[in-house]
Amino acid sequence: MLTYDAQIWSIRKRPNRAAAYQLRWRVGPRPFSKSYKIKAQADGRRSELMTALRNREQFDTETGLPASEVQALNSTTWYAHTRAYAAMKWPGASAEHRASIADSLATITPKLVKDGRGAPDRKMLRTALYSWVYQFVLGDDGTLNSRLDVEEPPADIVAALDWVSRKSVDMTGLNTPSVVRTALDALKLKQDGTAAAENTVKRKRTVFSNCLRYAVERGSLTALPLDKVDWTPPETDDEIDFRFVPGPKLAKALIDAVGDQGERGRHLMAFFGCLCYAANRPGEAANLREDDFTLPEEGWGEVLLSTSTSRVGSGWTDTGESFDTRGLKKRARKTTRPVPIPPVLVRLVREHLKEFGTSEDGRLFRAAQGGGLLSREYGAVWKAARLVALTESEAASPLAGVPYSLRHAGVSLWLESGVSPAEVARRAGHSIAVLFRFYAKAIHRNQQRANQQIERALDATDRD
Structure with a gap:
């Protein structure tokens, strides 16, 4: 136990002793002492203890030593x-x-x-x-x-x-x-x-x-x-640059362009649709199974998210496999997230199941050679689709530069459509604080529209 309650006494000389000079001090209620043959040694040690006392350093009640000395004794590299x-x-x-x-x-x-x-x-x-x-x-x-x-x-x-x-x-x-x-x-x-x-x-x-x-x-x-240490980490600008987030029309064109990339592209259309229309993270969409979907013949359906898969290398997983499947990001392990999905995504998933079925474990999306879906694989298809759907100058810009742009597009669409930020955050698997940090501009535009609606309602009241 460490305490500031310490007192150091004068050196006492004890005749007829080999170590005649005794240094005494108290830490809490417990007394301590140390004897020396030479008075200068006792004086030096007393000076060290007095320095620690003057520096308002705590003392250890078990050893009687200043905290810094206890730490040095127990130090490791x-x-x-x-x-x-x-x-x-x-x-x-x-x-x-x-x-x-x-x-x-x-x-x-x-x-x-x-x-x-x-x-x-x-x-x-x-x-x-x-x-x-x-x-x-x-x-x-x-x-x-x-x-x-x-x-x-x-x-x-x-x-x-x-x-x-x-x-x-x-x-x-x-x-x-x-x-x-x-x-x-x-x-x-x-x-x-x-x-x-x-x-x-x-x-x-x-x-x-x-x-x-x-x-x-x-x-x-x-x-x-x-x-x-007076050290400040670099400033981070988490807010999304909406100049490079595709709008609904362009997002659809990009997904259609994915379908033009042969059989592999058609296999991934629903995957990219989940990113766009359900705002899934790629790791969430990659692990979706047929049982996770409610797919009515008409109208809105639902996808129930419960896991996320990432590829990190076999040396870091408990199973020895290169893919790690966990619960949803920053959520309790068994937490699920139901997300309503529009008819356009319902159709994409139904068409995917009709043409490609599922893997043996029920997953919708898989690598060309089987196994977990690889980011480099769907990334290559996305890169090719951009060249088809975008103009030359757009393709050279960061516009829809990565598949994750579709998730930003989906969340932005919800906000622009007037869905409350709380509901958007729930569907996207964000906290409210994170949503406001990343999508501040879209939320602000939505607030402006809400203000106009309130103002029109107030004007109507005045006219009445």
Whole structure:
């Protein structure tokens, strides 16, 4: 237990003792003492304790030592701490988040070293950290082990990790603002040395902050050191640029152009329709099954979303497969999201089922060679469709540059049509705060239209 209640007494000389000079002090109700042969040694130690007291440093009631000395005694290296942090986070994290943690730590750890003498190749060190140290394997007995402890790594990987384990700074070094700044500045750059995207910096900084919080939890740090550094992450502009979001007419033309790309294009028309008319995320649409749809012969239907699939690599999933299927984004695992779908999407899905059926597990959309739908596959079809549906100048611009643009188009259409932001957020799987951050302009236009309707109603009242 740490306390500010400490008192340091004068040095007492005890004759006829080998260590005649006794330093005494009290922490809380408990007394402590230390004897020295030479008075200068006792004076020096008393001076250290007095300095800690004057600096308003807390003392440990168990050892009697200042908190900084207790921390130094229990200190570990940054490298060892990150291994413990990654292992702690692994069981409850999605495969995508596991890879993100590894990416962030592999960016920071090579910078937090005592010196660069004998440093291994930069890319080799990153591979060693990202693919070996921060990747874990669940054993047959249920224990979680680093891949490094389960498989035999190549000699150059072993050498790189031996270097970083020896050179890594002690955790106490993170109390120095310049060390923290070194880590933060590393987040600003990509591997090739160019500036990283604002959202990438923000994501990695969150991992760094959480890793430091875990150090405080474990007692390796007494306080979060980020507050000591005057460092501001790059500003992020989350608001969507509606100049490049396709309107309803162009969105339909793009989906029709997808259908013109042969059998593969026809197979993906309903997939892109789900992005546009139900505002699905690609990972949500990729995992849809026939049972998820209500498809009446006429009128509106419904799709019930319950899972999302992303491709992250087999090393990050519990199953060893390259696809990770989880619950809906930032929702409880068993949460579902029913979304009404217009007749145009009902027809697309019915036609898809008639022509292509489903996979053995009931999924509507799959890769050309079977298995999970690959982003590079539907991305290539989308790229070809843009060249058909857009003019030359439009195709050269960011207009509908990625399939995700269709989701933006769908959400924008709902807002422009007068659907309440709360209902739009529910259908899209957003929080209200996120919806307002991303779609501020569309919401503002909708509010203007609502104001005009209210004004007309008030005018009518005045006329009456």
